[in-house]
Amino acid sequence: MTTPTPPRVTATVPTGPPPAWAILQRRLFDALDEAWRTFADRYCAPDGSLRYAGPLASRDGADDFYEAFFNWPVLYQLGGADDLLGAAKHHWHGVTAQLTEAGYVIDEFERGYDWFHMGESLLLFYGICAADPGDADFERRAHRFADLYLPDSSTGNYDPAARIIRAPHNGAGGPRYGVNEEWASYGADLASMRPYGLPLRDLPGMTDWADLEDPGNAARMGAAMTERLGRGDAAVNLAATSLATNAWLYGHDDRYRDWALAYTDAWQQRAAAGDGILPDNVGPSGRVGELHGGRWYGGNYGWAWPHGIYSVGAAAVIAAVNTVLLTGTDERLAIGRGPLDLVARHARHAAVTETEMSISDRWLAELGEDAGRPTMLVPNRHADGGWFDYQPPQLGLPLWLWQASTDAADGERVEALRKGAGYDWRTVRDFRNKEEAGHEAPWLEYLRGENPGYPEAVLRVALAQVERRMALIDADTSTPETLDIHHWQRHNPVVTEALLQLTAGTPQVLYNGGLLPLRIAYRDTLRGRPGLPADVAALVEEAGPGHVTLQLLHTGLTGTRRVAVCAGSLGEHRIDSAVLDEAAPGYPGNPRAYSAPTPATTTRELRVAGPRLEVELPPGRRIRLHLNLTPRAYQAAHRTA
Template sequence: MTDNLPRVVADVPLGPPPAWAVLQRRLFDALDEAWRAFAARYCEPDGRLTYHGPAASRDGADDFYEAFFNWPTLYRLGGADDLLDAAKHHWEGVTAQLTELGYLVDEFERGYDWFHQGESLLLFYEICAADPRDAAFRERAYRFAELYLPGSPTGNYDPATDTIRAPHNGACGPRYGINEEWSSYHAGLASMRPYGLPLPDVPGVTTWADLEDPDKAARMGAAMRERIGRGDVAVNLAATSLAVNAWLYGHEERFGAWALRYIDAWRRRAEDNGGILPDNVGPSGKVGELHGGRWYGGNYGWLWPHGIYSVGAAAAVAAVNTVLLTGTTDRLDIGRGPLDTVLRHGVRGAVTETEMSIRDRWLAELGEDASRPTLLVPNRHGDAGWFDYQPPQLGLPLWLWQAGGDPADLERIERIRRESGYDWRPVRHFRNKEEAGHEAPWLAYLRGENPGYPEAMLTAALGQVERRMKLIDADRADLGEIHVHHWQRLNPVLTEALLQLTTGTPQVLYNGGLLPTRLAYFDAERRRPGLPPDVAALVDASRPDRAGVELVNLGLTRARRLVVQAGTYAEHAFTAVSATTVSATTVSATTVSATAGPGYPGDPRAYTAPEVVTARREVAVGGPRLEVVLPPGTRVHLDLRMTPHANRAAHNHL
């Protein structure tokens, strides 16, 4: 209900509409066209993707879901009314499809690693956040989380050792071993060659070329089954999002308690390891048990294949989850540790002149600056020490700051900025798998150093939508035989720009993160999440105790009513709001008047409109929501003072 909410009524005439607002509404319109075109091109009537090719032994389920991962996010931001139903339809269609292919049991992954499971669950988590009243998805949220609780018949979790029993796990419990395609880990696996050898101490295998020998390739595969295919690994920390998502519905203690218990077990291991988060734990609960005492070497760990890219992401996901559960920053060390570990070993070098495993990401993100010396941190660690130096991924430290607001987390970002050898302001036109990577120019904008960022970022997003639509139009691939990455490479929905500019939030942590935005919106008339039609929003300040946002109604005939909420889960509270108003207007204690400003729109015989002088008026709030009324052709800037984590986070609706 909105009847009793504090209210701000805009009275400042819009005048010439700001370019960012026009571009933002155009982006909403373009995305609405685009997702419909994608669905018509690649999906069957029941929502599944058109595909009749083979199924891999274990890998691949995530790729089907990833084609739609940000669709419910777009709905939450203000996408089309039928987009949420479409997202559910495709989730259910793909789930049936993957069940038929043998990947799923009872609608959940049979058993695979959490680097990939985290990716596949983004669609599910965002459907839950967008519509917590959907009883079917709530039941699923509970059922999926219960797979990992102590006492679950699956046996995924060992309460005696506080471990998840295998790197591959899911509906059927621990799934020991590795992908069958890797039973002979041979030199022909060209896509894996940039990551080097999975294990450093297999007799007779010291270089990639050694894997050309069938006997040595089989020896490596057998060692991987025995050592990489058993025990707990750090990327399993992403499983805590399942429990937190279930907890957000009704605050059932069993879900929150398990997530904190499991995270605390990994925090203790990091403390015992000199502050470095290890990546593996053996069946008896001992770090390094399967790797000759090494704290590195586990599946998707520090050594192979991605290092900080996988370990740091899972740790950051877990860190954000602890803040949602407790409202405190006491456990953020789980996410800080991996970042500080690699920063201690930072060097300077140019991307173009440094050997690294994921070079294409940085060539796109840095453009011409890829040839300039900059801060590089080691992504991985092996017997010879730290290696695979790359620029720091800003999304990880940014989410720690976003979640907790600790000055030390902001200083970590500032240190990276100071030591970067490139300009943080340019907006480069690329879209990577995570649909992220524009954090640097956005942060420069929030610092007041990049005023043109909103228009540049929205223009880049529109260009990427156009490019993907052209790729879809030109696609002549046999949809029965395509690679399972095909659809995610063509998904034309983009939300990074809208998340940053409308909510003050970075793109979701792609390997299994929930998405607690700084601000959230509801259309008060249609009683659904997101900005109403004609309304655009621009967050120009975003920090734990304050957010600044400009709201405009580009419409000419209809007033729009929206509710602004402090956080996706109403976890924060507004203490007061300062709103712009025409200076001659009187205000009451709780409401800014909608009376038109004196002199505007002026005499029709005049060639120009009179100047509108604005002032600011205070409105007390004292809760997580306020209502904003935008008459046609008006704007208002809100300076929102906030108390972070004043409320218990929860799935909520209007």
């Protein structure tokens, strides 16, 4: 993409008493810089691998190693330390070599597992690609990994005739039929899986978890899982479209775009043929329900087991957002909208504390004292008995559809959830879940103008979470032989949700394999790297499809900074014009005066007609920009001019 030289404006309004959000934001950047170094020193070997000498499962586990660093490249992209990008790459290489030796990885890509988990594994890789698209080695990897799923791949992952990925477990080794070897006998001793119930609910003589105490039943369940959950396509495989989209963003090779769109379209056509319901399974011949008695539910990581909308809906929204990047239109968002609207039609109102659900700890933390108040719950799962496993809606899913779309209906979907909630969306609570998400409601209220204290509140929560993780690291007495493979995720002190929302106007990444196109991105033009320059704080105050209002502020005392404000990290949006505030001359005034004069401010409109605007920030100056945008005016790309 060839773009005109961006216009440059200079911030002239004196900061005055610095706002709390700006001081807290810069303190968070500093704290995170200390924190990731501490984590690396404590848990990583010199080669970048994780110190671990415990047991490994047959298929499950590779994701947990990569997840320890999943948001480190994101922090760099937002303005983290200069050496953080190199550290993220170092740990990717170290962990990849470690997992290769363990048998999980072939030629730098996972041998074969489900995309609910592989999507988690790849967040670190996607983040590195986005933060440093000029790295030729990672570009080659992006193409090589995506090639594994193209119709002509020697792996045979994809069947172009049936338009399916041939197995729920797939990867560098091709279709990996079956399920985890530990599940050959799926017995009641698998305590961690008990909250999710029976994987298959139509086997004779098995109606309750207690029935798995019988060794014969456990063996029959394991055999049926291998046969029925270990073959054919699963809706969660839609997350594989991120692999193809990431490769396409480098050079717009149509092979990747065509495969991702064709695969997504195949699933949407199946949904259209089934009264709009996205099925979770397709048999080896390409027929929905082929391995499940004709049922649209029952597949691996599908509607019935173990997570329902949590896995099916996430993969569908991930694919939907990818189609927007690939086409520049929102014409294919139905694949993501459908599952959300389906469960919303079956919503009920009840308190979390009075409702049986498979994942309750997340909601007890997210809702706090409001967990005892009736609120909107949607069914996460469906089996022969109908809808069940009612939980609060996951706001990240409809929020990403709204982020990607210019359709008012996507904003209305989010608004319906707000109206259906039985609690105050403005409340900011101190918690961090696995996805490092969950503060969408108070952020949305802030963007609506109804929660002005949100920036300070969420930054304080982020700092508190960093402090807690550092305390956990300090108190940790585990050894490589004794720690659990989820240990690193629970101690990773890097937090990016608040920074993504406040500086980029962007929700946290969809954790099971989403890409992260930022609504607003920054580039330190003096130092030639992405992110906010040192001492500069940013706050997106308002955001919509055709406009963004943000504030930039230089908190330091010396050194002019220059920052390019980019309408989209992939260069896809055009800034048509910018309305900015300017101060009249007169500051800092007469040195004999006891206080500085308050200069009058005016606004002016500047034509931009390009994807970015450069701002010069002298010390102690701020600027507010109202950007009028044309969404998706350019083709999304990793490398932008």
